[in-house]
Each structure stands twice: as C-alpha cells, then as structure tokens.
Amino acid sequence: MKIIDTHHHYWNYNPVDFDWIDDEMANIRKSFLPNDLKQTLAETNVNGVISVQARQCLEETDWLLSMAAEHDFMKGIIGWVPLASPEIQPVLEKYQNNSWLKGVRHVVQGEPDPEFILGKQFNAGISKLKDFDLLYEILIFEHQLANTIKFVDQHPNQQFVLDHIAKPRIKDNLLQPWANLLKELAKRENVSCKISGMVTEASYKNWTEAQLKPYFDVVLEAFGAERILFGSDWPVCLVATEYKNWLAVVAGVIDKLSENEKELFYFKNAEKLYQILNK
Structure with missing residues (x-):
C-alpha cells in the first residue's frame, strides 16, 4: 500500500536558526535535504511527501517551494507567512498561483504569550487563508489545547490539521487533560490530526510501544479513520527511532483497521486535504 508522509523537515544546519536542537539531539x-530523505525512503512504501517549514521566515517558504518544483516525490509544502502582519494580504497574493503551497504553519508552541493563538491580528490572517485555498497546521503543546479549541471555533470554514497529536506528556505517562481536550477538539469536523511526533514526546532512549498505545487509541477514537494522517517527523524522529521503525510501530497500531481505513490513513486523506494531483 502506498504511503504519503505528511510531516518532515529539511534544513541546512546552523546553530543559530536551529538552537532548539540541544545536546540530547x-x-x-x-x-538534511531532499536527497537524504529520498535515500531514507528507498526501502519503504512511501512515495510522496508533504514538507513542513522549520524556520519562520519567507525565505524558508521560498526555499521549500523551489525544492518541491525539482523533486517529484515532494507533493507539496507547508510554509510560513506573517499571519499577524497587517500586510498579510499581498503576501498571500504573491503565492496564490503556486500549486506547491498547500498550507501554512506558525510555531505557536514557541510563543511565550499563552493567548497568542487568540490574538486579533493573528486570527485576521487566519481568516484569509480559505480565500486562497490554504489549510492551516496547528503546532501546539498539550497546555495550549483549550485555547486552540476557542481558536478553531472562530474559523468554522477553515481546514485545520493538528500536528503531532498536540504533544501530550507521554514521557510522564499522563493522558489527562490531553485526552479529554483532544476529544473535544476532534468534534470540529474541519480538524484532522497527524499521527506523528510521538516518540520525541516520550523518553528518547526508553520509550516503548506499550507506552504509546493509549495515545494512539485516543486519537483513533477521537478522529476516526477519515481524519488521521501518517507523518514521520523526520529527521527529528531520529533522536528516538529510525524511520523504518516508526513505520513499523504505526503499522502495528492500525492493523485493526479495515483495508479501506488504512488507505484513508496512509494516503487518501492526504491526497484530499493537500489536493495532491498525480503528476
């Protein structure tokens, strides 16, 4: 069965832009560049990818778009634009004819203001995305879920994708309040969820499949097969597991799904959300 990996990153490493990569990582x-990922994918069933921004600048968006145009296996990108800027309209207009740009993301998890996601200017920017047929990817920590629900409710016609299942406290084996809040968020049918980034929310060296299972179960129950997506979070995942191992872990969890449900998870949901056309 073919697979679309909806979440990974590229970067030309430097210690300033990537200061979050600490000694443990x-x-x-x-x-990490497209040819590195292509080599990683060579022995897997992954034949398409959606590449996600790692830096918050338009240079990053332009860089990802240029690479997408050069590599067939890249089916689209999630870029960054200054959503809270009063000048967001002309920025979005600049990209409106670029079919590789599928959506945008802001690193809300890194914002010190807990109310950032409810900010007036930020939400004014979000409100424009649907006019350009762009989805918005939500990157948050568990403690930001309550405000994220309020945020999503302001945009009932906007398509959202939740990254990394909202980063629950897997390392501490805590399901609540994450589970209840995630189930509440999932009641909004314009929100889908990437099954990604879980091993790096656990202990890098000591995580177990049994430890991850309750979190998988909550996501599957909350979103159903129609609104979940496969993501690797490569190369970040490499601090805790190899790419093929993550594929195997996920395959074991979704084995209970029907063949049709597996197809939805592995590629059909992605093709629909990211408007992937076969080239």
Whole structure:
C-alpha cells in the first residue's frame, strides 16, 4: 500500500536558526535535504511527501517551494507567512498561483504569550487563508489545547490539521487533560490530526510501544479513520527511532483497521486535504 508522509523537515544546519536542537539531539546537528530523505525512503512504501517549514521566515517558504518544483516525490509544502502582519494580504497574493503551497504553519508552541493563538491580528490572517485555498497546521503543546479549541471555533470554514497529536506528556505517562481536550477538539469536523511526533514526546532512549498505545487509541477514537494522517517527523524522529521503525510501530497500531481505513490513513486523506494531483 502506498504511503504519503505528511510531516518532515529539511534544513541546512546552523546553530543559530536551529538552537532548539540541544545536546540530547546532537545526532541531528547536521543538514538534511531532499536527497537524504529520498535515500531514507528507498526501502519503504512511501512515495510522496508533504514538507513542513522549520524556520519562520519567507525565505524558508521560498526555499521549500523551489525544492518541491525539482523533486517529484515532494507533493507539496507547508510554509510560513506573517499571519499577524497587517500586510498579510499581498503576501498571500504573491503565492496564490503556486500549486506547491498547500498550507501554512506558525510555531505557536514557541510563543511565550499563552493567548497568542487568540490574538486579533493573528486570527485576521487566519481568516484569509480559505480565500486562497490554504489549510492551516496547528503546532501546539498539550497546555495550549483549550485555547486552540476557542481558536478553531472562530474559523468554522477553515481546514485545520493538528500536528503531532498536540504533544501530550507521554514521557510522564499522563493522558489527562490531553485526552479529554483532544476529544473535544476532534468534534470540529474541519480538524484532522497527524499521527506523528510521538516518540520525541516520550523518553528518547526508553520509550516503548506499550507506552504509546493509549495515545494512539485516543486519537483513533477521537478522529476516526477519515481524519488521521501518517507523518514521520523526520529527521527529528531520529533522536528516538529510525524511520523504518516508526513505520513499523504505526503499522502495528492500525492493523485493526479495515483495508479501506488504512488507505484513508496512509494516503487518501492526504491526497484530499493537500489536493495532491498525480503528476
């Protein structure tokens, strides 16, 4: 069965832009580019990818778009634009004819203001995305879920994708309040969820499949097969697991799904959400 990986990153490593890569993550303090990912995918069923921004600048968006145009296996990108800027309209207009741009993301998890996601200017920017047929990817920590629900409710006609299942406290084996809040968020049918980024919310060296299972179960129950997507979070995942191992872990969890449900998870949901056309 073919697979679309809806979440990974590229970077030309430098310690300024990537200062979040701490000593525990030293093995990813190097550059990761499309050919590196292509080599990683060579022995898997992954034949299409959606590449996600790692820096908050328009230079990043332009860089990802240029690479997407050069690599057939890249089916689209999630870029960054200054959503809270009063000048967001002309920025979106600049990209409106670029079919590689599928959506945008802001690193809300890194914002010190807990009310950032409810900010007037930020939401004014979000409100424009549907006019350009762009989805918005939500990157938050568990403690930001309550405000995220209020945020999503302001935009009932906007398509959202939740990254990394909202980063629950897996390392501490805590399901609540994450589980209840995630189920509440999932009641909004314009929100889908990437099954990604879980191993790096656990202990890098000591996580177990049994430890992850309750979190998988909550996501599957909350969103159903129609609104979940596969993501690897490569190369960040490499601090805790190899790419093929993550594929195997996920395959074991979704084995209970029907063949049709597996197709939805692995590629059909992605093709629909990211408007992937076969080239």
